[in-house]
Amino acid sequence: MLINVESTKSVEDLRKGIEETAKAKNFGVMAIHEVTKTLESKGVPINYECVIVEICSPKHASIMLQKNPYVSTAMPCRIAIIDQGHKRIMSTIAPTALLEMFNMPEAKNIAEEVERLMMEIMEEVK
Template sequence: MFINLETTKSVQEVRQAVEDKAKAKGFGVMSVHEVSNILKNKGVPIDYECVIVEVCSPRHASQVLSKNPLISTAMPCRIAIFQRDGKTVISTIAPTAMLEMYNEPELRPIAEEVEKLMKEIMEESI
């Protein structure tokens, strides 16, 4: 269900690499959430660095949204980058796992392609 990788790079190094690799693979970077900073500024800090990068492939998004607008509830794809046990973890929910919620089996090839690209982005970022 999850795609998880670890690295010794910093959260910010991985964040920048994810943004660069996503763009190189035709994804747009929709937003970056500095979660740990946001929580700290709200007075409820966490004790590790956490960033979420939201990415989206316009071509794939158009294909799935043309079939079922409810899939927009799972978009854009989110890649979490956080510290855990002295390592930096990069993690996302597998698009094929998310697709199961929508009962659209004919969209599986698209989800598989997005998942392959997401894995490549993540692997190339560590």
């Protein structure tokens, strides 16, 4: 399941807002991927702007990794910013949707908390 939040702000304003808001909620900013620019530089352009912001809550990451090291394949959390012309979409995979993939029903509370924080970040930034 994807969580999508619409905005009329610019991609750059959303990127900066995600970084600032994530830090305020005790997430670290792990990386920024300028997908459109990277693909253009490789000679395979796309016709819209896409930026991915990777964020991670060390507290939650540590708990999840103690339970199952394979969760690392889905880390850090990623928020994609996709320019659709008249609007921008911030999109992320719902952490609760990943529980089934990792067969971790015991981690439901942690995934719900991270999901709530991710939604708060996107809603506050929009």
